[in-house]
Amino acid sequence: MIHIEEQTYEIIDKSQLIEKVTQKKKDGCRLVQISCTPLENNLEITYTFDKDYKCSHLRLSILQEDACLPSISGVYLAAFAYENELHDLFGIKVTDLAIDFKGNFYKLSVKAPFSPKTQNKVEQ
Amino acid sequence: MAKRTVVPFGPQHPVLPEPIHLDLVLEDERVVEVIPSIGFIHRGLEKLCEIREYPEMVYIAERICGICSFIHGQTYCQAVEGVMKIDVPERALFLRTIWAEMSRIHSHLLWLGLFADGFGFESLFMHSWRVREKLLDIVEETTGGRVIFGTAKVGGVRKDIDNLTLNRIKGELKNIEKQCRELTSVFEKDDSVKRRTKGVGILKKEDAVALGAVGPTLRASDVEWDARKLGYAAYSKVDWQIVVEKDGDCYSRCIVRCKELYQSFNIIYQCIEKIPDGPIDVKVTGSPNGEYFARTEQPRGEVIHYVKANGTKNLARFRVRTPTFANIAPLVKMLEGCELADVPVIVLSIDPCISCTER
Amino acid sequence: MSIMKITKVVLRSVLSRPATRLYPFVKRPFFKNTRGHISIDIEKCIFCGICQKKCPSDAILVTKASKEWQIDRLKCISCSACVEACPKKCLSMENEYSSAVIKKDDVDKFKQKEKPTEEINQQ
DSSP: OOOOEEEEEEEEOGHHHHHHHHHHHHHEEEEEEEEEEEEEEEHHHHEEETTEEEEEEEEEEESSSOOOOEETTOOOHHHHHHHHHHHHHHHOOEESSSOOOOOOOOOOOSSSSSSTOOOOOOOO | OOOEEEEOOOOTTOSSSSSEEEEEEEEETTTEEEEEOTTTTTGGGGGGTTTSOOHHHHHHTTTTTTTTTHHHHHHHHHHHHHHHHHOOOOOHHHHHHHHHHHHHHHEEEEEHHHHHHHHHHHHHHHHHHHHHHHHHHHHHHHSSSSOOOOEETTTTEOOOOOOHHHHHHHHHHHHHHHHHHHHHHHHHHHHHHHHHTTTSSSSOHHHHHTTTTTTTHHHTHHHHOOGGGGGTTTTTTTTTOOOSSSSOSHHHHHHHHHHHHHHHHHHHHHHHHHOOOOSSBBBOOOEEEEEEEEEEEEEEEEEEEEEEEESSSSSSEEEEEEEHHHHHHHHHHHHHBBBGEEEEEHHHTTTTHHHHHHH | OOOOTTTHHHHHHSSSSOOOOOTSSSSOOOOOHHHHEEEGGGGGOOOOHHHHHTTTTEEEEEEEEEEEEEEETOOOOOOHHHHHHHHOOOOOESSSSOOOOSSSSSSEEEEEOOHHHHHHOOO
């Protein structure tokens, strides 16, 4: 018996982000997580929301050279932890953060280790 | 205006099981502001998916954390099985449920001991861990390891428990449950425990939902939400209720975990009665292609494993969002306005598992 | 006002025998299933190298030319992936933990014995 959750993905643009997130807050969803996947030419950011055990995702794509995002911590304060992590691990600039650690949330020796720009391949 | 001092709490502190750093801004003895900082044990485990193939990533997923190790492995397997649409046999689902609930009991007993140590009740700490040793003996007998179970596999489980052993384990678990009842009655009724924990670190219902709290921290603030109700593994086939408390302080979080202990024992007994016969795994060949978010309930809350595959044996992205990461924002809110001596009790009451948080 | 709720548990543990063992005089018996350390029956090994490929921490090294099989005990995580993968079933998981070592680069080497030349001539 396969148990697979039904999850909806919605692809949006960077300019629609705050409007869509405010709509989710009005519907009563809670923020679950924000994650980033580095693909070959761009970075794919996924925002996950949950209401009544149903998961829905908002997905947007940004270029590696122009990596900056508006913050949603004005709507969901809990997002500050995820957005600081995006900045520390991937080098994405997030503007208007409610609590901004300026790169000191994670104590790392290499700046932005997960970003494809740093030549940081894992060695065998 | 009162004078403000900044006191650093952690990363090394006698009460903390794992390193987290908090800068506490104090006015006389009250905490006014908290600035958290993590990253002391960041190992970059997610980046290892570039060289390790997807069946081998189970070993890495299990070793993210020592206390919640089996459920990490199980969630990773569920994520890959969701991408590849694999049909796991029924017996494997029931076995996974039994081991996951044993993992939950051992984690809650460990936490009860640490919590008692946090406000100085050392003998209760020792007794909780003595009862936990008996449970770890059962785990070692069935899986081979005390801390890292090593039985989760993509497509099923690696070891079987035969029905004779299951019945014997049921008798041993009933014995352990009796000893747990003596311990939890101390946590619920003893006056010294109540004085340190009642009314301390209150998290209201609206704050808990708005700040994204998960797990017992959320359920102690009167919100009924448990990821096990999604019905994965064998949870849709056994009868159980969500444990909820109303007050939102440290005492409520302690009571929620005590009651979840008995709920876990109950789930294991039901699984032992209902487990069907059959194979324990299916052969998995080929490479995954696609993406999936798998959600399960760890002892500390809801954990999410995100897997993105592109048709090769190595995954493109493996991301873990652990419950303690989601509980950092409510922690900052809870600590505002409390006294300096209450800080260790509040930090321990969210059950911080920092090695999970930083992977 | 209820204090001393823990009296019953404390009295029982005072009056009964201790919960700890007097190690090293009393050793703990291991269970049958405990994952301790890997051992090999070197005479059955065909040096195919599958165990080296499956090992997640690269602890095994197989050299077919000199018929040697070696394992680095400190890298081995006792996951028994090699035991399940071996086609000749010559690897097994013993239930005692491997003992402590004093140097970090010690490996355990096993070498297959040379077959006597008269046997090969007769075949």
